[in-house]
Amino acid sequence: MRFAVLQFGGSNCDLDTHHVLQEVCGVDTDLIWYKEKLSHPYDAIIIPGGFSYGDYLRAGAIAARTPIMNEVMNHVRTGRLFLGICNGAQIGAETGLIPGTFAINAYPKFTCKWVHIRVENERTPFTSLYKNGEIIKIPIAHKEGRYVAPREVVTDLNRTERIAFRFCDERGQVTPAVNHNGSIENITGILNDRGNALLMMPHPERASEEVLGSTDGRRIFESMITYIEKGR
């Protein structure tokens, strides 16, 4: 099993994500600079957080048009796993992996804090080690994370169980008060139509070790590993 973590100019959670995969989860993981070829048929590709291209034009817009993203899309088409975290989610949305986009926060300021999210679908390769309704303590750190999509798209996402996470309070209540960026229906984790790609604004790699204050996020990576192991 082998994971890849992509690096763009301005990625800044690349080493954290690599560390968690390699050292905490014990899975072989390569760091891949965006100008390199994806030489290996990776079991999973992760685009980490950061500020690729300085968030020029729109967060993720420029990175989404780099040639390596064609390879990422081919990877997703084969059914293998893809996880976009924060800037990785913005890049994924700009690439068209999911409908809708991540717009500037309703309160237009960079928000960096611990929040709670609720698991909305436990039957995905990314959430199988959680239970529906489980509450995860995890940090967010973004200015463009407000999920926006036409109403009919959101209805369809709900119907097809493609919502992975919503912002909630510590008791699991999904309310406007804990909608930290103003996303439609508090949504902050969305699956692609095939269910093998997840885009999420919160940072699971920052909640994967006791020393960081929470290990709740680690099970996202462990769910991916379990899914890949079962597929063998």
Place this chain on the structure above:
Amino acid sequence: MEVLVKITISLKEGMLDPEAQAIQHALANLGFQTEKLASARLFYITMDAPSDQAAVDQAKLMCERLLANPVIHRYTIEVVK
């Protein structure tokens, strides 16, 4: 021939524009009362094209493929010269 096009990208009607709201608020702090404030982004692009229409067609493709996000944006294209 060389054609200069002006592309204006703005949010679709009804889309939340938090930056515009913040700017409006700051103007109010300076004593300027405003009814409505919208922000937009301008691009001036010079290109070699056989006609004005060809340049506009190219600019439209640029908007659709990169400059605008169709989920939230609308755009206008004008030939400047």
